[in-house]
Amino acid sequence: MTQTPYMDGIPIPQRYGAILAIALGITVAVLDGAIANVALPTIARELHASPAKSIWIVNAYQLAIVISLLPFSFLGDIVGYRRIYRYGLVVFSCTSLLCALSGTLEMLTFFRVLQGFGAAALMSVNTALIRIIYPQHHLGRGMGINSLIVAVSTAAGPTVAAIVLSVASWQWLFLINVPVGVVALGLALRFLPDNNQKSLAQRLDVRSAVMNALTFGLLIAALSGFSQGQNNHLVFAELIALLIIGSLFIRRQLTIPYPLLPVDLLRIPIFSLSLCTSICSFCAQMLAMVSLPFFLQNVAGRDEVATGLLLTPWPLATMVMAPIAGRLIERIHAGLLGGIGLAMFAAGLFALAWLPASPDDMTIIWRMMLCGAGFGLFQSPNNHTIISSAPRNRSGGASGMLGTARLLGQSSGAALVALMFNLFNSHGTHASLLLAGGFSTVAAIISLSRMTQTRATAQ
Numbered sequence: 054m055t056q057t058p059y060m061d062g063i064p065i066p067q068r069y070g071a072i073l074a075i076a077l078g079i080t081v082a083v084l085d086g087a088i089a090n091v092a093l094p095t096i097a098r099e100l101h102a103s104p105a106k107s108i109w110i111v112n113a114y115q116l117a118i119v120i121s122l123l124p125f126s127f128l129g130d131i132v133g134y135r136r137i138y139r140y141g142l143v144v145f146s147c148t149s150l151l152c153a154l155s156g157t158l159e160m161l162t163f164f165r166v167l168q169g170f171g172a173a174a175l176m177s178v179n180t181a182l183i184r185i186i187y188p189q190h191h192l193g194r195g196m197g198i199n200s201l202i203v204a205v206s207t208a209a210g211p212t213v214a215a216i217v218l219s220v221a222s223w224q225w226l227f228l229i230n231v232p233v234g235v236v237a238l239g240l241a242l243r244f245l246p247d248n249n250q251k252s253l254a255q256r257l258d259v260r261s262a263v264m265n266a267l268t269f270g271l272l273i274a275a276l277s278g279f280s281q282g283q284n285n286h287l288v289f290a291e292l293i294a295l296l297i298i299g300s301l302f303i304r305r306q307l308t309i310p311y312p313l314l315p316v317d318l319l320r321i322p323i324f325s326l327s328l329c330t331s332i333c334s335f336c337a338q339m340l341a342m343v344s345l346p347f348f349l350q351n352v353a354g355r356d357e358v359a360t361g362l363l364l365t366p367w368p369l370a371t372m373v374m375a376p377i378a379g380r381l382i383e384r385i386h387a388g389l390l391g392g393i394g395l396a397m398f399a400a401g402l403f404a405l406a407w408l409p410a411s412p413d414d415m416t417i418i419w420r421m422m423l424c425g426a427g428f429g430l431f432q433s434p435n436n437h438t439i440i441s442s443a444p445r446n447r448s449g450g451a452s453g454m455l456g457t458a459r460l461l462g463q464s465s466g467a468a469l470v471a472l473m474f475n476l477f478n479s480h481g482t483h484a485s486l487l488l489a490g491g492f493s494t495v496a497a498i499i500s501l502s503r504m505t506q507t508r509a510t511a512q
Contacts, residue, residue: 062185062187070243071241071244073237074245075182075199081234083202088214094107122456127311129177131256134247135247139241142175147171149234180199180439180448181451183196183199184440192437194376196436198376201371260305261313278291318443327503328454330395331439331455331462333462333499336465337462337493338463340469341424344481351479363418371428374426377429379437387434394430399490399494401424401425403486439451
């Protein structure tokens with residue numbers, strides 16, 4: 054196995070171009086997971102579709118990512134992260150154009166599935182590439198930038214969509230991806246390094262890939278169906294199928310030398326604990342970001358523009374804190390940084406849950422800033438720990454697990470918001486924020502427990 058020449062990162066001029074290529078690709082891929090939500094009523098009306106059917110514009114994209122993320126990360130370990138990322142940019146950009154040109158809901162849904170596969174290719178290897186781009190002692194800075202991009206893109210999706218829709222049609226939500234994708238591809242072709250330390254003995258197990266798709270697909274379907282009050286028999290059947298296929302999938306992963314689901318990495322305590330905190334934190338974030346607009350518009354009496362502006366302090370605070378946290382990880386244990394950040398996050402969520410019925414803007418803003426700052430302080434060190442605790446030739450698997458944890462947390466959070474509104478009606482936002490605070494508190498406890506583990510510095 055050839056040793057990579059990038060053990061100490063790549064030279065600074067090339068590093069800037071490489072990280073910009075990753076930043077542009079991940080920004081549009083993450084944004085497209087949330088940006089279409091705001092436009093659903095408009096798209097449904099123009100394409101003559103029912104609101105229930107139009108939800109598939111969002112679900113198809115998320116489902117495609119969830120079922121293909123681990124296979125793409127596995128392939129990255131074999132053929133190279135750079136190749137997977139480039140192909141992902143090409144597929145994502147082309148299908149974004151096709152989404153904009155779609156004249157029916159069926160066409161748009163089909164191209165959203167393909168767009169989701171392109172996004173999954175980008176998300177599956179982005180942190181593995183950062184591990185090559187940055188030297189080990191500055192890896193935290195690279196993770197800080199990546200965490201900043203993901204967190205801000207996730208939280209800012211509704212605001213960006215509102216701005217685009219205020220000046221253009223819904224098609225531009227997809228068309229803007231094309232020039233960004235072209236620029237990112239040009240940068241990727243010129244600056245992205247290759248991982249010479251590939252796992253040449255690995256082979257993609259097609260049966261595992263199919264079982265992976267069925268397992269995660271059934272999990273998302275069951276969560277969504279239960280939260281939205283679908284037929285109980287159908288949800289029960291999905292759960293039974295999930296248990297059977299999921300059990301067979303995990304058993305197969307334990308018996309093959311190169312598992313698609315990296316169960317061997319889950320045996321590393323600090324790796325598995327960090328994944329748990331990631332799932333809980335993104336679940337809490339989605340519970341808040343999906344439910345808060347209902348409170349701001351239906352209870353606090355703000356319009357759509359004011360709602361978007363009041364949500365903006367959250368990603369802005371994350372933008373400030375994530376790079377700082379990326380530098381602090383070089384001196385302070387990630388478990389402590391994460392525990393402090395998650396405690397701040399929980400405090401902000403509980404403070405939002407107890408907002409008065411008619412709050413002034415500053416009362417809302419400081420709570421949003423506290424949530425964003427806490428989330429930013431936690432996310433960078435946590436991602437650094439997940440990636441650096443895996444062997445270098447398994448960076449793709451670790452990157453895929455990191456992306457899967459984020460998507461599972463977000464999907465679970467969105468499903469739980471629907472459940473809270475079904476159970477508590479007009480008090481759904483209050484219940485969602487309290488539940489989010491609970492998830493963040495649990496994550497803080499798990500994060501602090503990592504302080505008994507040694508720093509992750511796997512080579």
